[in-house]
Structures are given as structure tokens and as C-alpha cells.
Amino acid sequence: MNEHFHVLVIGAGPAGISAAVRAAESGGHVGLLDDNPAAGGQIWRKGASLPKTARMWLARLNAASVERLHGWHVFGSPTSGVLFAERTGLASPAAEQADFIELNYDKLILATGARERFLPFPGWTLPNVMGAGGLDAMVRGGLRIKGKRIVVAGTGPLLLAVAAHLAHRGTQILAICEQAPLSRLRPFAMRLLTQPGKVAQGIGLRIATRGTHFYTGCWPVAATGRGRLESVTLQRRGKQWELPCDYLACGYHLVPNLELPRLLGCGIHEGFVTTDKWQQTSIPGVLCAGEPTGIGGVELAIVEGQIAGLAATGRVEKADDLIQKRTRGQRFVRALREAFELDPRLRALPSAETLVCRCEDVPFGVLRDYTSARDAKLHTRCGMGACQGRICGAATEFVFGWAMDSMRPPILPASLSTLAATGVGGAHDPSNTTSNQNRRDTL
Amino acid sequence: MHEHAHKSDTPAITLTVNGAAVSVAPGTTVAAAILISGSPTRISVTGKPRAPLCGMGICFECRASINGFAHRRSCQILCESGMDVRTL
Numbered sequence: 001m002n003e004h005f006h007v008l009v010i011g012a013g014p015a016g017i018s019a020a021v022r023a024a025e026s027g028g029h030v031g032l033l034d035d036n037p038a039a040g041g042q043i044w045r046k047g048a049s050l051p052k053t054a055r056m057w058l059a060r061l062n063a064a065s066v067e068r069l070h071g072w073h074v075f076g077s078p079t080s081g082v083l084f085a086e087r088t089g090l091a092s093p094a095a096e097q098a099d100f101i102e103l104n105y106d107k108l109i110l111a112t113g114a115r116e117r118f119l120p121f122p123g124w125t126l127p128n129v130m131g132a133g134g135l136d137a138m139v140r141g142g143l144r145i146k147g148k149r150i151v152v153a154g155t156g157p158l159l160l161a162v163a164a165h166l167a168h169r170g171t172q173i174l175a176i177c178e179q180a181p182l183s184r185l186r187p188f189a190m191r192l193l194t195q196p197g198k199v200a201q202g203i204g205l206r207i208a209t210r211g212t213h214f215y216t217g218c219w220p221v222a223a224t225g226r227g228r229l230e231s232v233t234l235q236r237r238g239k240q241w242e243l244p245c246d247y248l249a250c251g252y253h254l255v256p257n258l259e260l261p262r263l264l265g266c267g268i269h270e271g272f273v274t275t276d277k278w279q280q281t282s283i284p285g286v287l288c289a290g291e292p293t294g295i296g297g298v299e300l301a302i303v304e305g306q307i308a309g310l311a312a313t314g315r316v317e318k319a320d321d322l323i324q325k326r327t328r329g330q331r332f333v334r335a336l337r338e339a340f341e342l343d344p345r346l347r348a349l350p351s352a353e354t355l356v357c358r359c360e361d362v363p364f365g366v367l368r369d370y371t372s373a374r375d376a377k378l379h380t381r382c383g384m385g386a387c388q389g390r391i392c393g394a395a396t397e398f399v400f401g402w403a404m405d406s407m408r409p410p411i412l413p414a415s416l417s418t419l420a421a422t423g424v425g426g427a428h429d430p431s432n433t434t435s436n437q438n439r440r441d442t443l
Numbered sequence: 444m445h446e447h448a449h450k451s452d453t454p455a456i457t458l459t460v461n462g463a464a465v466s467v468a469p470g471t472t473v474a475a476a477i478l479i480s481g482s483p484t485r486i487s488v489t490g491k492p493r494a495p496l497c498g499m500g501i502c503f504e505c506r507a508s509i510n511g512f513a514h515r516r517s518c519q520i521l522c523e524s525g526m527d528v529r530t531l
């Protein structure tokens with residue numbers, strides 16, 4: 001299949017949905033692609049009782065003339081103006097050869113969102129140790145957790161949102177452990193007062209999690225259990241204690257999904273895509289909105305998405321009030337970053353045996369002898385497994401200070417048949433995932 | 444191991460995980476069905492059991508063979524009646 005779009009949006013979270021809706025007002029052919037089975041991104045997932053804003057935007061999307069491509073992920077870009085995508089869901093076995101699409105575009109809007117940052121500590125690879133958003137997503141996806149004992153840990157506002165939701169689902173939240181000290185959270189709480197919507201959210205959360213221990217300057221140092229998690233050891237002010245539990249929901253705030261912006265060559269500064277007033281990146285015709293430009297939450301994502309949708313269709317005059325809202329949202333981005341900055345002591349969590357690369361089972365003790373991600377990759381296979389460094393990359397960046405390795409196509413392991421059909425990925429490249437795929441296929 | 448969907452008013456979907464029947468509510472991901480079945484999603488290269496970490500298609504810990512398609516990220520695929528899921 002080969003299709004042409006005036007505006008193509010990648011990522012159907014709040015940013016991508018609002019971008020597609022506003023772009024479609026122009027009457028052009030607009031496409032919205034996402035690797036999940038339905039629109040909504042990380043926050044507007046099915047299985048959640050959706051807030052009014054979400055219902056409104058999803059209704060606008062349903063009413064708009066937008067071609068929806070769900071269950072596809074973009075993995076390559078052979079030349080500018082062209083993307084390749086592969087199916088993430090299941091197709092009939094007979095159709096597998098043709099299981100990719102070629103997408104052509106005049107304007108591209110990248111709304112690829114963010115993922116959680118995970119930090120390695122002893123026991124973090126045990127089943128039932130998940131991300132905070134990760135456990136939440138699994139529960140929205142049907143995991144039954146009623147009556148289970150849960151410890152929520154890590155950093156960021158997501159912890160409270162997740163705890164509130166899980167408590168609402170009938171779990172026992174034993175503790176919420178925020179690594180940031182109270183002294184840094186206070187100014188953040190003050191700034192929230194200038195954001196009425198967010199205060200209401202905060203108060204709602206406090207009520208929902210009443211009776212739960214909320215510790216600041218506290219984090220898990222070990223998870224133990226036979227075959228699956230049985231207990232967590234927490235540390236605060238030099239004191240350690242063990243807490244038996246069924247799940248540990250642990251995530252250290254969010255990091256942007258930069259694989260696609262990197263692949264296309266978009267300028268990146270201090271870990272985020274640089275954009276101008278109209279969400280335009282350094283690559284002409286490629287715009288970016290939402291978390292990849294700065295972790296700012298759903299409201300800012302919707303504002304940036306709309307600006308991008310309007311700008312991509314030449315209607316910037318409609319974006320004036322949105323620009324003001326964006327300026328306010330960007331203040332929130334800075335407040336978040338300062339409040340939830342990682343404590344340097346978290347770098348010392350892994351022991352020599354702690355696995356850092358979960359795909360290839362590479363322990364901390366082996367990695368600490370290397371000086372860069374590239375060096376470690378070539379000698380230990382760290383970051384060469386199925387996730388292609390998505391999990392260990394953010395960890396080694398923090399723990400060792402290694403810059404994330406540059407992306408090479410394909411940005412997700414595409415199936416052999418897809419690679420053969422598209423010709424993406426050089427056969428002689430040592431960091432190419434084609435060889436990984438071969439290996440995994442024979443496991 | 445048999446488990447029953449918690450809401451009796453919604454028709455359950457029944458699939459098999461490593462040959463054992465599991466019943467889940469519509470809208471359940473294959474990753475959740477695997478956990479409900481009591482099985483890990485995969486065994487790591489050094490032989491350790493693993494289960495979902497990210498829930499959003501990033502970590503690849505949830506990959507399983509679904510209806511004969513190998514290495515599918517089960518957290519991004521919804522259960523369908525009669526699905527054959529294999530984790531090992």
C-alpha cells in the first residue's frame with residue numbers, strides 16, 4: 001500500500017489527536033497513525049473513565065475527516081517525505097509479506113509522546129515489578145488487581161495519579177515513595193496554585209489516596225521474591241525497611257520518544273526536540289508537538305498539537321490565544337523538571353550483578369568498565385536487544401552519563417519479511433537490528 | 444488454570460495461554476491475559492522469568508507468540524476468542 005497525505009500525524013495521543021483535528025479543518029487529506037489498537041495515547045486509554053476534555057477531543061476526532069491508521073508503527077524513512085510503517089497487530093498469515101505501508105506526506109507532525117524512565121536496582125527484573133504508568137496501563141488493559149498490595153515509587157506527578165487510580169480499583173496502596181525531597185516539592189506545589197485545573201486534580205488525588213503513607217526522599221533499593229515479587233526494601237534518610245507486597249509500580253518520571261525525530265534528523269537540545277513558534281523543527285515540513293518538545297502533561301500537549309495542526313495547514317492566524325497558553329504551559333515544564341530532578345544517590349542503586357540491559361541480560365558490573373554507550377554496545381550487546389536501548393538507554397544516560405546512541409533504521413525491530421521488502425537497514429552495519437532479529441528468531 | 448471474567452454482564456472472551464483456557468473481559472490485552480494465566484511472558488537469555496514492565500510497547504518484555512506470529516508485543520494486542528498464545 002502506498003498513500004499520500006497533505007498532513008500526516010504520527011502518534012494518536014492528546015497532541016496527535018488535536019493536531020489531526022485542527023489540520024483536518026483545512027479540508028486537506030490528513031492521516032493519523034499510531035502503534036496502539038485505538039486512539040488516546042498514554043493517558044486517554046480505554047478502560048479508564050475518561051475526563052470531559054478527552055471525550056470532547058475523541059468526539060471531535062470521530063467527526064473529523066481524518067484517515068486513521070491504528071496498529072502500525074513507523075520504523076524507517078528511506079528519503080525525505082516518505083515513511084515506512086509495519087503492522088503491530090496480527091494479520092492473516094498469507095498477507096504477511098505485504099504487512100507494511102509506505103506513507104508519503106507534504107507536512108509531517110511528530111507527536112510520539114514519552115515513556116517512563118526506569119532505573120536499575122537489585123530485583124527490578126522480577127515479574128510484578130513494573131513501571132508506575134506501566135502497571136496502570138496493564139490494569140486499564142484488564143489486569144485484575146483488586147485486593148492486591150501495591151507500593152508506588154519513583155518520581156513525578158504520575159505517581160499520585162497512578163496511586164489514586166489503583167486505589168479506586170480496590171487495591172491496597174501500602175506506600176507512595178517519591179525520591180524528590182519535600183524541600184523541592186514545596187515550590188512545585190506553590191506553582192500549581194497558578195494552574196487552577198491542576199490544583200483541582202491534585203486535591204482529588206489526595207482524597208483518593210487518603211490513608212496511604214506518602215514518603216518524600218524515599219526510594220526502593222531492592223525487590224525480592226522467588227519467581228515473582230514478594231517484598232520491597234525501601235530507604236529513607238539512611239534507614240531501610242522491608243515491605244511485603246504483590247506489585248511494585250516504579251517509574252522515574254518520563255523521557256521523550258525521540259527515535260523518530262532523531263531518525264529524521266530533527267535538531268535536539270538537552271534531550272528535547274527544538275521547535276520554533278509554530279512547532280516547526282529544524283527539518284523543513286516536519287513539526288513536533290507534545291512530550292518530545294518538553295515534558296509538560298496533557299494540557300500543553302493539546303495546545304501544541306493544535307498549533308502544529310494549524311501551522312501545517314497555513315492558518316497560523318488562528319493560533320494567537322494558543323500561543324499564550326503554551327507560554328504558561330512551558331513554565332510548568334520547567335517547574336516539573338526542577339521539582340523532580342533525580343537524586344544523584346540513585347546512581348548507586350545497582351549492584352555488580354544487577355542487570356542493566358534486560359534484553360541481553362548485561363549486568364552493571366560488566367558495563368561500568370566502558371566509557372560510552374557505543375563502546376558498551378559493541379563489546380557487551382547492551383542496547384542491542386529487542387527494545388534497542390529504549391529501556392537501558394535512559395538508565396545508562398543517568399547512571400554513567402552516557403549520551404544516547406544515535407538512531408539507525410529500523411527504529412523498531414521490523415520483521416525480516418518487511419525489511420527484505422523495503423530494503424531498510426544496511427546488512428554490514430554492526431548495530432543493525434536485522435542480525436538481532438535473526439538471532440531472536442532462532443531462540 | 445481457569446479464571447473467570449469479573450463482570451458477568453459482559454460476555455467473556457476465552458483464549459488459550461500455553462494450551463490452558465483463560466476467560467477475560469472484552470478490551471483485555473493479551474499481556475494481561477498472560478499474567479492472569481499465571482505464566483511469565485518470557486524467559487530471559489540467562490533463563491530468568493520476565494513479565495511486562497512498561498505496558499506501552501517499549502520494553503519488549505511482553506513479547507509472545509500469538510496465533511503463530513512470533514515476538515508480538517502482547518501489551519499492544521487485544522484478546523480475541525480462540526486466540527492461541529504461547530509464551531515459551
Ligand SMILES: Cc1cc2nc3c(=O)[nH]c(=O)nc-3n(C[C@H](O)[C@H](O)[C@H](O)COP(=O)(O)OP(=O)(O)OC[C@H]3O[C@@H](n4cnc5c(N)ncnc54)[C@H](O)[C@@H]3O)c2cc1C
Pocket residue numbers: 010011012013014015016033034035036040041042043044072073074075111112113114115116133134136137158161162254257260289290291292296297298301497499500
Ligand atoms: C505509561 C504512561 C502512563 C501515563 N499516565 C498518565 C496519567 O494517568 N495521568 C496523566 O496526567 N498523565 C499520564 N501520563 C503522561 C501523559 O501520557 C502525557 O502527559 C500525555 O499523554 C502526552 O500526550 P502526547 O500526545 O504528547 O503523547 P502520548 O499520549 O504518549 O502519545 C504518543 C503516541 O505515539 C505513539 N507512537 C510513538 N512512536 C511511534 C511510532 N514510531 N509509530 C507509531 N506510533 C508511535 C505512542 O504509542 C503513543 O500512542 C502517562 C505517561 C505514560 C508514559
Ligand code: FES
Pocket residue numbers: 474495496497498499500501502503504505506516517518519
Ligand atoms: S510491556 Fe513493555 S512492550 Fe509490552
